[in-house]
Amino acid sequence: MRRNATTGDITYSPQDILLFRESPFAAWMERLTLENPDHGIAPDSQHPALERAAWCIDGHRGATAPGRAVLKDHEARGMAWDEFIAAAGTPAVAQEHPAPAEALQVASEDVVSIAAHASEKQRSAATLTAMQQGAVCIANAQLTVGPLSASVDLLLRGTGVSDLGSYLYLPCDTRGHLRHHCAFHLACAADLLSTLQGALPAQLLVLREGEPLDTLRTEDHIVLYRTVRKRFMAAQLGFRKHCMPDPAESSHFGRWTRCAQDILKHRAAAARAASDAAAAHSLERTIGLAS
Numbered sequence: 061m062r063r064n065a066t067t068g069d070i071t072y073s074p075q076d077i078l079l080f081r082e083s084p085f086a087a088w089m090e091r092l093t094l095e096n097p098d099h100g101i102a103p104d105s106q107h108p109a110l111e112r113a114a115w116c117i118d119g120h121r122g123a124t125a126p127g128r129a130v131l132k133d134h135e136a137r138g139m140a141w142d143e144f145i146a147a148a149g150t151p152a153v154a155q156e157h158p159a160p161a162e163a164l165q166v167a168s169e170d171v172v173s174i175a176a177h178a179s180e181k182q183r184s185a186a187t188l189t190a191m192q193q194g195a196v197c198i199a200n201a202q203l204t205v206g207p208l209s210a211s212v213d214l215l216l217r218g219t220g221v222s223d224l225g226s227y228l229y230l231p232c233d234t235r236g237h238l239r240h241h242c243a244f245h246l247a248c249a250a251d252l253l254s255t256l257q258g259a260l261p262a263q264l265l266v267l268r269e270g271e272p273l274d275t276l277r278t279e280d281h282i283v284l285y286r287t288v289r290k291r292f293m294a295a296q297l298g299f300r301k302h303c304m305p306d307p308a309e310s311s312h313f314g315r316w317t318r319c320a321q322d323i324l325k326h327r328a329a330a331a332r333a334a335s336d337a338a339a340a341h342s343l344e345r346t347i348g349l350a351s
Contacts, residue, residue: 061094070094071180072296074210074248077285078241079314080292084305086314087292091299103315170196180209188256191215191229198229203252208289212249216265223258232265242266243276247285250278 080087183202231249
């Protein structure tokens with residue numbers, strides 16, 4: 061999550077929603093840090109729980125998806141793998157604040173790459189422009205709707221009816237950099253696409269070098285994502301600095317493990333002290349010393 065320094069608006073990513081799903085406590089701490097960076101609670105120098113939460117494919121190999129013909133077509137042209145997944149035929153312009161037109165890089169007649177160094181707003185606008193122009197492949201895409209924004213390795217054009225015309229886009233993960241809960245991230249992209257193109261893609265695609273294309277049914281994953289997203293947004297709208305979620309209800313603590321452990325230790329010590337006091341009072345009553 062990040063705040064726009066000019067408008068004060070907060071933008072959330074799929075990773076923020078996933079963190080909330082696994083650890084409401086860690087998500088709350090991240091929001092607290094955004095609201096009050098000088099709160100005095102230091103994050104962990106290392107947080108292995110997040111490293112263990114490296115993304116993975118939790119789908120299945122199956123039917124050919126719309127877009128597979130697109131892959132074969134580009135492979136037949138001899139396009140190298142790295143060129144295909146990153147549209148490396150035309151390098152992105154490395155400027156800190158490129159002009160909007162420079163955020164959209166045409167690598168070939170059908171492949172468009174969104175410049176990595178453009179601002180998020182420019183990347184989102186360039187992605188939407190490429191979608192409206194009907195590009196077959198859009199690499200390094202950025203999808204933004206309201207406060208939610210997600211980067212997508214690749215958007216592939218498929219057949220279907222949408223607000224764009226007689227085609228629509230399917231999200232594709234190609235790099236595996238978000239391995240665990242890959243389908244969750246793709247479901248977020250599909251949900252954003254449903255607003256941007258007016259139609260929910262039927263499939264989520266997972267593509268790895270040297271492996272066949274995996275397809276996941278969107279309907280198998282979108283309900284879970286939307287349920288978590290709804291709870292996440294409700295939590296953000298109702299955020300209060302003095303209403304910390306119970307750390308014991310989180311599966312991990314993100315980069316706030318030390319803080320959570322200190323809270324739980326203090327709670328356990330207080331419970332023991334209260335228990336000992338209650339036991340002593342009970343004994344005093346038994347032997348007639350208590351008033």
